[in-house]
Amino acid sequence: MLLNSVRHKCYAFHQRLWLGDSIRNSTAIATATTLLLTRRSSHNHSTNNANKDGSSFLLSSPSDNNNNSNEKKGEYYYHQAKRFIEEHNISLAMKEEENRKQQYEKTKSGLAVIKTIARQTRQERENQQNQKTDVAVTRTKSMDNAKNGNLGNNVIVDHLEKARECMQIAAFVHGYNDAIVSIANDALSKAQINAECEYKYVMEQETVIDMDDINSNGTKSGAHVAIKLYLFAGERGSKEAWFNLGHLLWTGHDLNSTCNILPNHQKAIEAFQKAVELGDDDARYFLAVYYLGQEMQHDKRRGLRLVQEAADHGHGGALYYLALLYRNGHEELCIDPCLTLFREYLDEAADNNDPDALFMRAHCMFHGEDGYDMDKVKSLEGFLEAGKAGNADGYVSAGAIYHHGGINVKQDPRKAFELYQLAGEMGSAEGWKNVIACYFLGEGVPKCEKTAQYIQKTILGSGMKEK
Numbered sequence: 001m002l003l004n005s006v007r008h009k010c011y012a013f014h015q016r017l018w019l020g021d022s023i024r025n026s027t028a029i030a031t032a033t034t035l036l037l038t039r040r041s042s043h044n045h046s047t048n049n050a051n052k053d054g055s056s057f058l059l060s061s062p063s064d065n066n067n068n069s070n071e072k073k074g075e076y077y078y079h080q081a082k083r084f085i086e087e088h089n090i091s092l093a094m095k096e097e098e099n100r101k102q103q104y105e106k107t108k109s110g111l112a113v114i115k116t117i118a119r120q121t122r123q124e125r126e127n128q129q130n131q132k133t134d135v136a137v138t139r140t141k142s143m144d145n146a147k148n149g150n151l152g153n154n155v156i157v158d159h160l161e162k163a164r165e166c167m168q169i170a171a172f173v174h175g176y177n178d179a180i181v182s183i184a185n186d187a188l189s190k191a192q193i194n195a196e197c198e199y200k201y202v203m204e205q206e207t208v209i210d211m212d213d214i215n216s217n218g219t220k221s222g223a224h225v226a227i228k229l230y231l232f233a234g235e236r237g238s239k240e241a242w243f244n245l246g247h248l249l250w251t252g253h254d255l256n257s258t259c260n261i262l263p264n265h266q267k268a269i270e271a272f273q274k275a276v277e278l279g280d281d282d283a284r285y286f287l288a289v290y291y292l293g294q295e296m297q298h299d300k301r302r303g304l305r306l307v308q309e310a311a312d313h314g315h316g317g318a319l320y321y322l323a324l325l326y327r328n329g330h331e332e333l334c335i336d337p338c339l340t341l342f343r344e345y346l347d348e349a350a351d352n353n354d355p356d357a358l359f360m361r362a363h364c365m366f367h368g369e370d371g372y373d374m375d376k377v378k379s380l381e382g383f384l385e386a387g388k389a390g391n392a393d394g395y396v397s398a399g400a401i402y403h404h405g406g407i408n409v410k411q412d413p414r415k416a417f418e419l420y421q422l423a424g425e426m427g428s429a430e431g432w433k434n435v436i437a438c439y440f441l442g443e444g445v446p447k448c449e450k451t452a453q454y455i456q457k458t459i460l461g462s463g464m465k466e467k
Contacts, residue, residue, distance in 0.1 A: 074176025316354030417444030
């Protein structure tokens with residue numbers, strides 16, 4: 001009974017994802033609450049200051065002369081912090097890989113589950129360590145010495161400690177905005193902090209938020225500290241800070257503390273608008289979707305103008321939104337269906353690596369519709385690209401293609417299983433259900449009902465919701 005039920009669901013998932021009806025029949029592809037708080041930093045290049053032996057101890061720092069501004073020094077320490085975090089994560093990953101190999105020798109029947117648990121444990125540990133990286137802003141002797149561009153000889157050997165110190169120096173000695181935002185993001189992970197101790201330098205800054213009346217005992221909400229920092233960085237020209245502040249005010253914040261932040265949409269919109277004025281297209285797209293969802297015609301027109309502006313700047317989400325508008329049409333906006341423009345915007349969105357656009361284009365290629373020729377090979381490539389970009393359904397659909405095989409695509413149950421597992425690790429309940437089916441039926445992996453039941457109980461049984 002259980003086997004038949006799982007197998008039936010397995011194929012139902014394949015077909016439902018391929019059809020994509022939930023995407024095709026609606027232009028409401030985004031809401032104002034779906035954007036992430038922490039986005040990719042605009043400063044994602046790495047510094048190259050490691051020793052030849054691979055060690056990461058700071059050998060030098062920017063010299064104190066007229067050609068090295070505070071901004072440059074702040075950027076230097078910020079990237080040193082990021083490098084220490086990266087090296088810590090690499091070391092942690094190597095340790096986890098060694099543990100995984102040891103586990104493999106102990107038990108082979110549950111290899112896939114062990115691999116998954118190891119990955120999840122590593123990810124949780126990395127997230128926890130990354131959160132801890134940006135904390136503790138108490139002034140230290142090293143911070144004072146850093147004004148002269150020198151960390152000194154008393155740096156703690158541990159990478160995370162080095163990262164904390166560098167991040168603090170970048171933020172509060174040199175006022176580097178990305179570091180300030182990073183520390184603000186970390187503050188959100190804490191229900192309460194002793195601001196007078198951990199954030200002494202922050203509390204002394206002049207910002208528009210008055211926090212003196214928050215908890216008379218000196219322990220303050222991490223969210224209130226984050227607001228103070230976002231405002232400080234925002235007034236210094238950080239569009240990232242305004243965006244994150246807008247998101248915080250839009251969604252509110254609750255970590256079971258006595259100083260929760262309640263949603264304030266009006267203040268959030270004001271913060272997003274400041275981010276837009278600084279050229280932030282994520283904020284522009286956020287506001288576009290918000291105004292397009294309003295009832296008044298002038299708001300909808302404003303939203304259409306904003307989404308067009310974001311699309312003109314190459315924003316993948318905005319391009320995909322316009323693609324669906326022209327695929328389905330929009331009577332209130334006087335937009336008639338136009339497959340030519342649909343494909344034009346969809347291709348541009350996909351070329352900008354938008355996950356949903358990559359998935360939709362692959363879907364169209366699989367079925368040979370909406371102006372696209374049927375091409376199962378290109379469709380498979382598109383689903384894989386969508387998965388790599390972050391769309392878990394892409395991996396599930398690619399797995400389904402490998403599961404069935406067909407013209408120019410060789411059937412590969414093992415590859416299908418691996419893709420289902422990748423989707424599951426990205427949070428897809430459908431991916432996990434297909435993994436369970438593979439174990440129950442022995443497709444792509446040795447048949448093992450105990451492993452299937454274990455995944456069913458520990459992962460799906462934990463309350464994971466279907467997408």
